[in-house]
Amino acid sequence: MFKINKELQEQSIVMEFEEISFKVGPKKILKEVSHNLKEGCFYSIAGCNGSGKTTLLQTLLQIKKASSGKIYLQDKVENNAHYFSYVPQNTQLEFDFTVEEVVMMGRYPYYSGITGPGKEDKEKVKQALKLTDIEHLSKRLVTTLSGGERQRAIIARALAQDTPIMFLDEPVSQLDIYHQLEVLNLLREIVDTQNKTIVTVLHDLNQVSKFTDEVMVMDNGEIAAYGPPHEVLSPSLLKEIFRVNAEWIYTEDHKPHLVFHYHHNKK
Amino acid sequence: MISSANYNWKVAISLVVLLLLSFVAISVGPTKITITQIWMSVTQSQDVDFGITQTLWQLRLPRIVMALLAGMALSASGGAFQSVFRNPMSDPYVLGISSGASVGAAIAIILGLNSQLLGIPFFAFLGATSALAIVYWLAFSLKQSEQNTLLLAGIAMSLMLGAIVSLLLVINREQMESIYFWILGGFNAVGWQQIYIVGPVVILSILLLFNYCKDMNLLSMGNETAHSLGINVKQKVAIILLISALSVSIVVSYSGVIGFVGLIVPHMVRFAIGADNRRLLPLAAIWGGIFLILADTIARTVIQPGELPVGSITALFGAPYFFFILIKKSRRHV
C-alpha cells in the first residue's frame, strides 16, 4: 500500500518512490528505482524495449506489487482511481461499447450505480471527447475504429477521470503525426493550466525534449539518468544506452533538435 | 444512459414475447389446452376437466417456469463470464463449469444422496467451484492476450469431466438412467418442489450479478484498466464467478447440462442493444428464458409422444453459432 508523508506537500511532490524493486523469480526487472514526481511537471520515460518502463508504471500504480521499496503520497487517498489514471500500452476492446460509453468509464469511480452519471460527469466526458478530437466518433463502436482512433478514445477516458496524476504508456505510438502532436500538446496544456502531473513513456526523443520537463532514461531496470531532456540526452548517453549516433543541432529558431546518423552502430 | 426510453421499450416487448410464448408452450403437447381452458382453470377451476387442470398446473407450468429460470441463470452468467474473461466465446458451459456441476451431481447420486433434498445441489456446487478454481487460476496465470488458450483449456476440461460422468455411468449401471439425465439435460422430471429450491437461488444470484454490471464493464477492458479505475480485480472476478457458479450449479442439479444458452443469448442481445452490462444482463436473462422455453417446447413436441433432450436442441442451434462467432472474431483480428 501507499505510505503517507505529509512533508511532501511543502515540496510540491505528489509522489515519491524509494528503492522500488520488482522481481520475477530470481530475475530483477526493476532494481531499486527511486525518484519523485512534482506537481505541475511533465515527465517522460525513455529507454529501450524491455528496459522496464511499463513495469515501473505498473508498480507505481500498484497493478504489480513491488517486491520491495516504498511509495509515498502526500495524503491518504480514499479511492486510488480519484488520484491516478492510466493509459495502458495496449487496451483490449473486445466488446461493442460506443466511444462515449468507453470515455464514460473514466467517470465510474465518481458515481454510484443507482444514481447514474450526473451533470458534471457528462460534462467531463463531453470535454474529453472534444479535447481528443473524437466528438464525431462518439456514437461509433470502439471495435470498428482504427488503432489511432481507439487510442484517442482510451486517452479521453483517462482525461475524463480527471486525476491529479496521469500515467500514459506509449500513448502516441499508434497515432499519425498530426494526432501525436495534438495529444502531446494537449498533455502539455493540461500540465500547464491545471497543474497536474503527467508521466508518459515516449520513444521519440525529440518529442521528449520538446514537450516534457524532465526525462527518466531507463536502462536494464534502472533509471540511468534523469533531468531536463536537452541536458540528459547527450550524444554519449545516446550512444551508450540507445546504441545510436546522434547530435544536437539548432534549427533557425534556435531550438535544439536531435538528429540521428543512419548507419549501423555495431556493438 | 443506462435505461433510455428505447431500452425500456425493448424490455417491454421482450416481456410480451415471453408471455405469449409461455401461453403457446402451455397449450401445445399431447393434450391440447386452449386459451379458454387456461383462463377457466385460473378463474373457475371446478368447471374444468380434472385431467386438463392437472396437465396444466402439475406438468406444463412447472416445466415452463424451470425453463425460464434455467435460461435466466445460464444467460446472465454467460454474459458475466464473457466480460470477466474478455471473450465473447466463453460461458459456464464452454469453460467446463456445468460439467463440473454434473460430475458433482453424479457423485451425489452414487453416494445415494438423491433422496436428500439438497444433496445433489450441494455436490453440484462443489463440482462447479472445483472446475471454477482451475479456470480462475489459469485466467490469472496466462497472459491477458491469451484468452483463447483459456477457452481451449476450458473445453479440454469440459471433455474430461464429461468422460468422468460417462465413466461413473458405466460403473454404476443401476443408476444409469438418472446419471444419463445430466449428460443430456432436460426439464421432464420437473415439479413445483424443485422450483421452490431453484427459483429463490436463481433470482437471488441474478439480482446479485446485476449489482456487479459496472465492474464487469471495466473488467472487460482488461485487468490493468479495471485496476486503474478502482477495481480490486481478483476479488471482483472471484465474486462474480462464484455467484454465476451458484446459479449454474443449482440449474444443473435439476435440469442437467444444457449447453450454448449462455453463449448465444448474451451475444445476440449484445448485438441488439450494445455491450453495457447494465442493459445487457437483464435483457439477456429474459431472452435466455425465452430461448429455453422455446427449445423445450420444440423438444417435447416434434416427435410426439416421445421427447428429445433439450440439451440436444440447444446444441443443434448453438454449435453452429459458436462456429459463426469464431469465424467472425478471427476475421476482425486480421
Ligand SMILES: Nc1ncnc2c1ncn2[C@@H]1O[C@H](COP(=O)(O)OP(=O)(O)O)[C@@H](O)[C@H]1O
Ligand atoms: N511477468 C513477467 N514475467 C517475466 N518477465 C517479465 C514479466 N513482466 C515483464 N517482464 C520482463 O521485464 C522486462 C521489462 O518489461 P517492460 O517493463 O514491459 O519493458 P518496456 O515497457 O520498457 O518495454 C522485459 O524483459 C520483460 O520481458
Ligand SMILES: [Mg+2]
Ligand atoms: Mg512497455
